[in-house]
Amino acid sequence: MGILVQKFGGSSVSDVDKIKAVAKKIVATKESGYDLVVVVSAMGDTTDHLLEMAKAINGAPSKRELDMLLSVGERISMALLSMAVHAHGHKAISLTGSQCGIITTDSHSNAKIMDVRPFRVQDELEKGHIVIVAGYQGTSYRREVTTLGRGGSDTTAVALAAALGAEACEIYSDVDGVFSADPRVVLNAKQLESLTYEDMLEMARSGAKVLNEDAVAFAQNAGIALYARSTHLPESKGTIVRPDGFDEKAKRAENGMVSGSVSHFNDGLWIEGPRNTLELLGAYTAVFIDIHRDHVSAYLNKENIHDLEALRGRLDASGANVEDLGLVSVVAEAIGGSPSLVEAILLDSEAFHPKAISTSRSRVSVVVDKSSVRELANTLHERFA
Template identity: 60%
Template sequence: MEIIVQKYGGSSLATPEQLKAIAQGIAQRVQAGKALVVVVSAMGRSTDELLHLAGQVTAGNHRREMDMLLSTGERISMALLSMAIADLGVEAISFTGSQCGIITNDSHSNARIIEVRPVRVEDELAKGRVVIVAGYQGMSYKREITTLGRGGSDTTALALAAALHAESCEIYSDVPGVFSADPKKVLSAQKIDEASYDELLTLARHGAQVLRDEAIAYAKAHRIKFTARKTGSQESGTAVGTRAGLRAVTSSEKRLFGAGCKAQDLSPPLLRSLVYAGADGLLLASDNLHGATPKNFVPVQTLSWVGQGLVDDPEAISAFLKMTEGRQAFWTETLGLHARFDKAFDLKRLLVLAHDRLVGDASEAPK
């Protein structure tokens, strides 16, 4: 049985019309033979409204009772969506976090998932039903209702995907993926087609709001591949996984190229670029770039990085290195960093590889 886990954010569930549209899409996937587990957030700004309501009643710090209150928002969403799906002739059942086996610590309002026991979810999937799960919540070993903090529905979806060995996990929101910057503030921001966990964590910790950093860290720890997509869109979104690979970065313009491309395939003006492989490659590059490059090299502060064109393919890395053979180059090694500078036609580039990423014919630096 191929299981797909989906998660829908509050902005995608803000109105009955939006909720019905999502139900239609789910019904179509079921008719195509997929087994679906759907995690939902509270509708629209329901959580904010509940917080405001609590503030009108008390100024105290009642964390347990706040968890009891705030967890109701997702329960409303799960019940309504389950009914909407059933009206389309598809069997569905809704579960709270505790009912679907999400076990957390006892830290109210900011709990962490300890384990997932999705026995009831598996039973219902075996019966051919769609399982709708209230995100953002679980139950402690003391059988207390807990919440996972803002953005906790993402973590719920990823945790269920791991426990169910799902074929895929799809995180839906009102944006078409992860961008290199906030597209509402930076007009030149680019959608990132593929990203590693570490790259996404870096973006999240510097203000990107598409995904919560705790959710990304959970995905990384459990090696869960997922996509961030826009609700109702056919666009592929941003794929997140272990693919760190090669990336190109330019200071003159944000143009990207793949590992095996030829110089004549690159459209000018691509004047300077930084390429790194693997999560460690970025850290090595940023920490050691000054010492590993000549004094007349482009100042590091003029470089920027963008998240596209990622590969995690040893053959592609080797092909990229072979492409530069026979041209003026030098190698240096500093603290495990290998750097190679090339000038080929109108292209200048620096390739930065973590030591353990040198592969094939490129495993030995030229003399």
């Protein structure tokens, strides 16, 4: 067998008992014959707690110092998991992102991976070690510690899988794969067995949190099969993302039915302002930006904004209007190019008094009050998914 990369999210390693359970699982995988690399997130809500402490000390901490602080969470997880593997009688070694050769841009708190030089990882695999890696982090060419933004551990795992020529990359969390909507919000959401990279990219960009957008893009570029699975349901197949993904949505499309998925953000930043507002948004990843002749509008996910109040101040000073609003998106093949389907979404959304509508080739997004997100998501899912 070849190399397999597995990633375990924060909920999977949130306490000592769960770390022991994950160790048992990865030892079983190693014993099945794979050379194994395991990427871990910080335990539970560790990152949020560290961020809260930072802001209690300084309301606007520097992004560099935040990266130094927040990168510690994953290092705690990797060391503890390595110890747990040792307790099973197997050889393991924990490595930071920089030790794995993950080279990033120098954009603190939202860096992008530019290169992976996994020589140390390869050396340790040749020694028979299970390599346990701190996700979410790397180092810039200036030798600064950087972090990759929310969901960055997914990106770490896929980037390593691509650099190592791994057979596959498995992303484990407390969710059993990818669903047609968030099952915590939409009660009749359906699990999707298989998706194309393109579908998963749009879903991730629009708010589906099972897989990180950058991770899916890496998988697509490298042709790596990406599995989303539940840590706690080993018998479940989860969801596979690959070039020829074929799922329930495709079956429905064959029968002449609209087939799509619904993604959402409960609370984001809706921005409308003059054209120079774009200059203020350059360091942030927007869900979408619409450029008009005399103004721009954009929607940002708050989870990736560590300097939220500072950004608000800069936007206010520029004359931009900023509101805290929700977003519900329907993702389906070519839906944005179908006037009849866009009109149907508009009609279904009318009762919720939408602030704005944004469309792309395969997405229609509705900006609404935060209190309307759940009901609108269910309404649109019933019709389009």
